[in-house]
Amino acid sequence: MKKIFLLLLFVMTGLSSAQINNIKSGEKLVYRVHYGPLNAGYATLTATNTTYKGQPTLFVKGEGRTSRTVGFFFKVKDLYESFINIKTGLPSYYIRNVKEGNYTQHLETVFNHDNNTLILSDKKNNTPPKMIKTVSGVQDMLSAFYYLRSLNNKNLNIGSVIKINVWIDDNLFPFQLRVVGKDVKSTKFGKIECLRIIPRVMSGRVFKDKEGVTMWVTNDANHIPIEVKAELAVGSLKADIDDYQNIMFPINFK
Known part of the structure; x- marks a missing residue:
């Protein structure tokens, strides 16, 4: 299930920090995940307004689980x-x-953006926390997703190349994506115009090649991923929007 969060989260990235003002507290997105012909499971993203150390904060949660059939052989939580x-x-x-x-x-991971460091704690192995030097504007896998959605459409013109540094597990990875066109995608809710985005990803470990992933996001103020396709090192993966709730702006399905 880590692969689907890599697809949904790190490929949705931007250039620098920006205020998040288009996410409604209580928003929920659900994706059905297919591994080849199998209904492999579901990925769910929720967002809630809160505070962290006195600062207005968006608390986001991503949960992945396998379907009952796949979970019988290989359970993911x-x-x-x-x-x-x-x-x-x-x-x-x-x-x-x-x-x-x-x-x-x-x-x-606790981030300190004032001095570009983070503190990493391994709770499973109960090892001492480590301070690690990072770079300016580093994102994690979830924050990258919501940051891109905060961008204006002028930042997502066809031909744009967007770069970002994303903290994944215990390493920093540079990524980039290209906005390559517009398509009308069919969903269970109807048809919707989307931006077609190709991220440049890590080949070998997870994905078949560096540009083996394609994502379609709504061409509106929500920038919600509608569909993701990827050729993996073994097999293929697809995720489709299955449910959405409490979206800030109406989605104009036809």
């Missing part, structure tokens, strides 16, 4: 959480707590 400063769009605190078959991981 993934939890991602991020506290994002609404004024800057930058993460303050990030959690990744996952169970994938026999594999488990529980990492917590």
Whole structure:
């Protein structure tokens, strides 16, 4: 399930910090995940307004689970959480707590954007926290998703190349994406005009090649991912919007 969060989250990135003002508290997005012909499971994203250390904050949660059929053979229960400063769009605190078959991981990250450092804690192995030097404007996997959605359409012109640094697990990765066109996509809710985006991703470990992923996001103020397709190192993966609630702006499905 980590792969689908990589697809939905880090490819939706931007250039620098920006205020998040287009996400309604209580928003919920649900995606149906297919691995080849199989209904592999679901990925759910929720957002709630709160405060963190006295600052207005968007608390976002990403949860992944396998379907009953796939879970019989390989059970996944993934939890991602991020506290994002609404004024800057930058993460303050990030959690990744996952169970994938026999594999488990529980990492917590506290960001200090004033001096470009973070403190990483491995809760599973109970090792001493580590201070790590990062770069300006670093995002985590969840905050990157909501940051891009805060951008204006003028930042997403066809031909635009967008770059960002994303903290994933215990490493910093540079990514970029290209806005390559517009398409009308069919969904269970109707048809909708979308921007077609191709991210440049890590080939070899997860994906088949560096540009083997395509994503379609609504061409409106919401910038909600509608569909994602990816060729993986083994097999293929697809995610489609399955449900949405409490969206800030109307989605004009036809």
